[in-house]
Amino acid sequence: MTDKKDKDISETNTRRDFLKKAGAASAAVVGTSVLGAPAVHAASNKKIKWRLQTYAGPALAEHVIKPSIDAFNKVANGEMEIELYYADQLVPTGELFRAMQRGTIDAVQSDDDSIAAPVDVSVFGGYFPFGTRYSLDVPVLFNQYGLKEIWEEAYNEVEGVTWLGAGAWDPCHFATVDPINSLADLKGKRVFTFPTAGKFLSRFGVVPVTLPWEDIEVAVQTGELDGIAWSGITEDYTVGWADVTNYFLTNNISGAWAGSYFANSERWDALPEHLQTLFKLTMDSSHYYRQYWYWGGEAKLRTQGTKMKLTTIPDEEWATVEAEAHKFWDEIAAKSDRNARVVKILKEYSEVMSKAGKPYRYS
Numbered sequence: 001m002t003d004k005k006d007k008d009i010s011e012t013n014t015r016r017d018f019l020k021k022a023g024a025a026s027a028a029v030v031g032t033s034v035l036g037a038p039a040v041h042a043a044s045n046k047k048i049k050w051r052l053q054t055y056a057g058p059a060l061a062e063h064v065i066k067p068s069i070d071a072f073n074k075v076a077n078g079e080m081e082i083e084l085y086y087a088d089q090l091v092p093t094g095e096l097f098r099a100m101q102r103g104t105i106d107a108v109q110s111d112d113d114s115i116a117a118p119v120d121v122s123v124f125g126g127y128f129p130f131g132t133r134y135s136l137d138v139p140v141l142f143n144q145y146g147l148k149e150i151w152e153e154a155y156n157e158v159e160g161v162t163w164l165g166a167g168a169w170d171p172c173h174f175a176t177v178d179p180i181n182s183l184a185d186l187k188g189k190r191v192f193t194f195p196t197a198g199k200f201l202s203r204f205g206v207v208p209v210t211l212p213w214e215d216i217e218v219a220v221q222t223g224e225l226d227g228i229a230w231s232g233i234t235e236d237y238t239v240g241w242a243d244v245t246n247y248f249l250t251n252n253i254s255g256a257w258a259g260s261y262f263a264n265s266e267r268w269d270a271l272p273e274h275l276q277t278l279f280k281l282t283m284d285s286s287h288y289y290r291q292y293w294y295w296g297g298e299a300k301l302r303t304q305g306t307k308m309k310l311t312t313i314p315d316e317e318w319a320t321v322e323a324e325a326h327k328f329w330d331e332i333a334a335k336s337d338r339n340a341r342v343v344k345i346l347k348e349y350s351e352v353m354s355k356a357g358k359p360y361r362y363s
Contacts, residue, residue, distance in 0.1 A: 177226055
């Protein structure tokens with residue numbers, strides 16, 4: 001109990017200190033803009049400082065973002081420093097977009113869905129059911145099939161936030177306390193997952209549960225959760241979920257999580273061009289690292305991991321889930337013209353991959 005109390009006090013103090021700094025920073029900006037002139041950081045020759053919060057907890061962030069931010073701070077050569085904060089450390093994940101929009105924080109790494117981005121395409125962030133089969137599908141869809149331009153169009157309609165680009169993470173599998181061998185086994189299972197994925201999975205009796213990221217492991221131990229559908233097996237082992245769950249379902253509802261980087265528009269526009277370029281190169285570095293870290297990790301831990309037993313729902317039964325996903329696509333497409341354009345691209349892409357055959361698609 002003492003450790004928990006000390007942790008709560010520490011987190012409260014972190015947030016209090018953060019809010020004080022944020023208030024001081026806001027006051028400084030007001031002070032330099034009394035005459036209506038924009039506050040230009042370059043004129044002061046002071047180091048630019050950003051606060052960036054990721055969706056990931058500390059153990060996961062060690063892989064999905066920290067190496068690239070450390071590299072950025074080193075190469076920026078004293079001109080700029082990014083302070084990295086972890087899931088819910090300063091702001092609850094669901095409030096990240098608004099906090100960034102207000103300038104309370106400067107940048108975010110997350111999916112559009114989890115941070116409640118007020119754009120219609122946010123539903124495709126995170127795990128859009130069966131939207132991808134492999135991690136390489138995400139960068140191809142964004143850079144060769146037009147999703148990049150659609151995302152830029154959507155976020156240009158929202159003031160205060162600049163969407164900087166998307167990349168791929170791991171596939172979405174179930175890690176559970178009890179074995180899942182059929183769709184019937186999913187019924188009534190209380191599962192931590194992403195908003196859109198949860199809405200889809202509820203069609204099969206899954207009960208989506210929303211909790212702070214750091215509480216998930218304990219929630220499984222206490223029985224508040226029956227499982228997790230938030231990651232692949234690499235993350236299960238990395239963050240400790242493999243220690244509290246017994247089974248890993250090899251079927252997945254998505255081959256890759258689609259996540260993005262965002263920044264407060266005023267702060268982004270104030271950066272000199274070379275630092276903007278450096279930040280985007282840092283993003284690419286992170287995307288590249290994750291491609292092989294997850295790809296290799298998923299295979300290695302399925303075959304050599306000792307903490308979780310593998311289970312599989314038969315292909316013919318799982319095909320009904322994929323068929324239901326395509327109905328879900330059409331429902332999402334009906335919500336806006338832009339969503340319809342995204343779904344059209346996903347269908348065209350899926351058809352191209354199927355026609356291309358192995359190794360692009362095996363079935």
